[in-house]
Amino acid sequence: MNHPGWRRTLRRELAWLMTLKIAALALLWWLFFSPAHRSPVDGRAASRRFAVAASAVSAPPPAYAREERRP
């Protein structure tokens, strides 16, 4: 069946795999999820996004500035 010492080999291989996996996850976290990449989204940010915060309303974009206003 299994060769002698297979448990030790298995343990070593699993340890290597786990190390590689953690390293890969750390790299992904650093590339995409670290605090530098986070969008601070909360109720206030959403209200600015939806233009319902007092400071969110500004002049219309130039492309539409010349159009007639809605009757």
Added chain:
Amino acid sequence: MIDLAVVNASRLQFALTALYHFLFVPLTLGLSMILVIMEAVYVMTGRDIWKRMTRFWGLLFGINFAMGVATGITMEFQFGTNWAYYSHYVGDILGAPLALEGLVAFFLEATFVGLFFFGWERLSRVGHLVVTALVALGSSLSALWVLIANAWMQHPVGAQFNPRTMRMELLSFSEVLLNPVAQAKFVHTAAAGYVVGSVFVLAVSAWYLLRGRNVDIARRSMAVAASFGLACALSVVVLGDESGYLASDNQKMKVAAIEAEWRTEEPPASFTVFGFPDVQARTTHAALRVPWLLGLIATRSIDTPVSGIVDLVARARVRIESGIEAHAALRALRANPADAAAQARFAAHQADLGYGLLLLRYVNDPSAATSRQIDEAAWSTVPNVPVLFWSFRVMVGLGLFFILLFATAFYLSARHRFEQNRWFLRIAFFSLPLPWIAAELGWIVAEYGRQPWSIDGVLPTFLGVSVTPVTNVWLSLAGFVVFYSALAVVDVYLLVRMIRRGPDGLGYWPPERAASGVP
């Protein structure tokens, strides 16, 4: 104003990863169920050939399963990286089903996949069959939770917008769970997955029969695929019809776009089998119509009209006007939550808030929108008509072809005449890519047809993106393309290698006994 370059790049990234992921999902669903059937026959009959069949197809299932997992996880990451506002807005509702998918379904599936592969010599026959059935159950439960979340995006129920937190909040989990759209989508998608698995088994088995290899395994595999596939292909049509019927109630614009129904016809509406939708002229050229058919399919009556695009745009315009009121009231509430007049005004118009938000693509303040901007926003509720029109027709055409394919296979299987009909074996083999095309087109109809909404009628897609530089999105998209291309090469290489080696080459079926009948 929101950077539309980020919106488009984020949409492209999600579309590519979703379509790529969905290459693996239906085969996992289909093969897992076929494995249960094959192993159940093994347990009931005790014939070793059925065990060998289960192990061989299980190997191909395993390769596909691993790829499906790797490509699925990245999609949930994108909710955080590219769709932060979407996640904030709907996280209270979508968080639960997506977490349950991971906790309940995916762990069940992943745990028992291990037992499936390594438990053949360690578990009893019945015990291993239970493991295989749990793998199939886990696959289906994964699909169920994801489709519950997706169905909520198509038909949001059991939730309400909270002006204080600026997001949708869950009112009734049971309503989300029992959303009729979720039920229809799940059974339709699962049945489509079973068809993909059946065509895969049919095509690979046909290849063996054409070469005279693994004849006994191939014959039996074709018999299973033919009978299971026929039942599922018929189910897909019936369940797809149910999905369409619900959409005609909840997503009228999607149905009108699929049918290129520009103007409301006298009921019952005719079905356009063929034609060339012209978006500029708002008509369909060279239309070949079948009287009554659309009315009967979409409304199941002869006196209910199917709304046309022009009428639905007019209705959208009215809702945008109401949405402007909701938006103004929301702004007043954000300034003073105790403003009773604003509360009453918001309550009267909040169902149309999403329509008011459509204007943020054209103007910073919806209250200041021009008539032309409102018209533009109203017409932006029309998805891409030619793409939906043709995607739907090719999907349905392929669905009908599968019924014919499986019915012929079923007949030939019942008559034990596969080898005498090499023409059919060639057709079956060359049909291999077709179910994937149909499945991907189904997703295009469902998701592209929901545009411009990420949550139908509630949240426009462009408002859901993160505030992130577009270069970040293109960079990660390039990474996905490179990584997924490498995965595709590995996947195809492994599958082709295992199929070429076959049950005989893999030791699951001794070559010298291949044509000698049941051991």
